[in-house]
Structures are given as C-alpha cells and as structure tokens.
Amino acid sequence: MDNAISSALHFETMVWPWPIAIYLFLAGVSAGAVLIGIAVKLYRESRGQIGYESGIVKGMALIAPIAVIIGLAILIIDLTKPLEFWKMMIYWNPSSVMFWGVMLLSVYIMVLFLFLAAVFYTPLMAIDRRYPIVGTVLALLKRFEKPMQTSMIFLAIAVGAYTGFLLSALKAFPIFNNPVLPILFLVSGASSGAAATMLFGMLCFKEKADSQDIHFVHKIEKPVLMTEIFLLFAFFLGLVFAGGVSAEAARVALMGDFWSYIFWGGVVFCxxxxxxxxxxxxxxxxxxxPGFVAALCVLSLSGVFALRHFILYAGQMTAI
Structure with a gap:
C-alpha cells in the first residue's frame, strides 16, 4: 500500500507537486466566496436588508483575502527561487501564463480590500473618531462601491478560470490542455466558495442554519453542482473522443490505481x-x-480539494 501511494505521488513525468494543488484550491475558494458573497449581498439589498450584516457576506470578507494570500504564498515558496518572485512584476513577460497570473492576482487582491472597505463602511466608520482621515478615505471608497462590485465579479471569474489556464503552461500533458478545464475549475470554485462562506458564516458569525441567506445559497448550489457534473462528463468525453494519448490519459486517470480511487471516492461520491x-x-x-449543514459544507470542500489534487497528479501521469 505504501509503495502504491509513493508511486502515485512521485513519478518520472511529475513537474508540479501538491503545493500547486493547494494553491489552485485556495484561489478557487477565494474567487467562489467573492461570487457567492456578492450574490447574497445583492439578494439582501433587493429585499431592503443591509448586505454586510449577513454571516455569508462576513464569511466572504474573512475567507476571500486570507485564502488567496495563503495560496499565493504557497505558490511563491514552491518556486525554485522564491526570493526573486518580485522580478516577475518588474520584468514583464506577456508570453508567460505565470506573469499574467501574478498581474491578475495583484489587481484582484488590491480591489478586493478596497471593495470590502466600502461594503463594511458603516462599522469601519468607528475608526473615524480617532483617525478622521480614515473616514474621509472610507467615504470616497463608498462612492465607488458599485463599480468596484462589478469589477470584483469579473476579477473573481477571471481568477477562478485562471487556475485552470495555469495548468495549460505544461503543454506536454493532454489533460491540462483541455478547453473545458478553466470552466470546470471556475464552477467547482464557486461550489467550494458557497460551502466555505456558509461554514464560516455559521462558525464565526453565528449565521443560523435555516436562515434565508443559507437557503438562498443552497438554491445557487444545486445548478452549480449540476453544471459541475456536466463539465466533468464533457471534460473526459472530449479526451476520449480526441483519441491517442488523450484517450490514454483519460483511461489512466479514471481506471488506474490510486488516483482513480480519489476521483470516484473523493470527488464523485464524497x-x-x-x-x-x-x-x-x-x-x-x-x-x-447547524451540524448537518456544516457536514455538507465539509463534504463539498473535500470533494473540490480532491478534484484539484486528482487533476494535477493524474494529469501529469500521461505525457505526449
């Protein structure tokens, strides 16, 4: 058993190890949390309620920045020369997928913090009593809340899809060069974002398990899950119909040893x-x-976590 696991984690064609899978997972959670948080905010505002008072929106404010920053830190540490990471922002290389990722994440993180400051304008105004300049800045940001909100929707979609485009940098692996992959990662990221915001909303901000916001997120989850299942089917069907090495890559991934168990047991069943x-x-x-809803959230997050590892490792087992 130990030899089987070792051979599944270490093989000749492997280029990117497990830290990349964790980065892909965390970036997807962050992007998904932003999309779900904004959806709940708009839902509450349409009903005349205050957006930031929702535990889901507060969960988004906690998860989105922390997840993407930790994920980016893991990516930097995994680089051959992490202390030279800053050079990617100074010496531009438009032909590099990694370069565009760094630019996208930099803008995403910056706009995210500004947007959160605008959303939580009222509670943050308490700081104005001691530091008036803070109130002035917050008032300015509040004026641009809607444009920033629109920008965050597009940026979150871009970050969610980019996690799939990043793998396309490894052109020798047919699974990574599947056009469905960025969309699959975006949709599964939305699924993990929904689970994460509900889980942390209940644990950290006392959101009730039967609240209207939780019910609203559940309504979003159902079509997202159906779309994810369809995309997984289309993803592997495309590989099979492509024939040759692509079909072999699908066979190894779905009917091999260790990683096929992770897919069928972790991704599909759990x-x-x-x-x-x-x-x-x-x-x-x-x-x-609350315990039941939390268990569902953990299962959903575990499935997406397993999917990222499955795609990364199984995808590198068959090269052109």
Missing amino acids: GMVLPWLLQWFSPRSLTHK
Whole structure:
C-alpha cells in the first residue's frame, strides 16, 4: 500500500507537486466566496436588508483575502527561487501564463480590500473618531462601491478560470490542455466558495442554519453542482473522443490505481453524490441543524480539494 501511494505521488513525468494543488484550491475558494458573497449581498439589498450584516457576506470578507494570500504564498515558496518572485512584476513577460497570473492576482487582491472597505463602511466608520482621515478615505471608497462590485465579479471569474489556464503552461500533458478545464475549475470554485462562506458564516458569525441567506445559497448550489457534473462528463468525453494519448490519459486517470480511487471516492461520491443523498433523504428536522449543514459544507470542500489534487497528479501521469 505504501509503495502504491509513493508511486502515485512521485513519478518520472511529475513537474508540479501538491503545493500547486493547494494553491489552485485556495484561489478557487477565494474567487467562489467573492461570487457567492456578492450574490447574497445583492439578494439582501433587493429585499431592503443591509448586505454586510449577513454571516455569508462576513464569511466572504474573512475567507476571500486570507485564502488567496495563503495560496499565493504557497505558490511563491514552491518556486525554485522564491526570493526573486518580485522580478516577475518588474520584468514583464506577456508570453508567460505565470506573469499574467501574478498581474491578475495583484489587481484582484488590491480591489478586493478596497471593495470590502466600502461594503463594511458603516462599522469601519468607528475608526473615524480617532483617525478622521480614515473616514474621509472610507467615504470616497463608498462612492465607488458599485463599480468596484462589478469589477470584483469579473476579477473573481477571471481568477477562478485562471487556475485552470495555469495548468495549460505544461503543454506536454493532454489533460491540462483541455478547453473545458478553466470552466470546470471556475464552477467547482464557486461550489467550494458557497460551502466555505456558509461554514464560516455559521462558525464565526453565528449565521443560523435555516436562515434565508443559507437557503438562498443552497438554491445557487444545486445548478452549480449540476453544471459541475456536466463539465466533468464533457471534460473526459472530449479526451476520449480526441483519441491517442488523450484517450490514454483519460483511461489512466479514471481506471488506474490510486488516483482513480480519489476521483470516484473523493470527488464523485464524497463531494457530489453523498451530499445530494443527505439533502434529499434526510428528515427536514435534521437538514436545518447547524451540524448537518456544516457536514455538507465539509463534504463539498473535500470533494473540490480532491478534484484539484486528482487533476494535477493524474494529469501529469500521461505525457505526449
């Protein structure tokens, strides 16, 4: 068993190891949390409620910046020369996927903090009593909240899709050069963002498991999950129809040893089938319990986490 796991984690064609999978997961969670948080904010505002008072929106404010910063830190540390990372921002290389990723994430993080300051304008104004300049800056940011909100939607979509485009830099692996991959990573990122905002909203900000905001996120989750299943099917079907090395890559990934178990057991069963079965067949008295909702969130996050590792490792097992 140990030899099987070792051979699954270390093989001749492997270029990028597990830290990249964690980065891809965290960046997707951040982007997904922003999309879900903004959706809940707009939902509350349409009903005459204050957006930032929602535990989901507060969860987004906590998760989105922390997840992307930790993910970026992991990516930098994994580089051959992490202390020279800053050179990518000074010496431009438009032909590099990594360069565009650094630029995108830099803008994303900057606009995210400005947007959060505008969203939480009212509670942050308490600082104005001691530092009046802060109030002036916050008032200016508040004026541009809607344009920043629109920008954050596009930036979150770009970051979510970029996690798939990043893998296309390894051109020798057919799984990574599948056009469905960026969309699949974007949609699965939205799924993980929904789970993360609900989980942290309940744990850190006392959001009720049967609140209207949680119900709204559940309504978003269902079509997102169906889209994710369709994209996974299209992803592997495209590889099979391409034939040759691409078809072999799909066979190794889905019917091999260790990573095929991760896919069918971790991604499909734990991340998709089991949460669906629990929601549909559990009594209503149980589905509104915080522990039940938290368990569903953990299962969903585990499935997306497994998907990132599966794609990264299984994708590198078959080269052109």
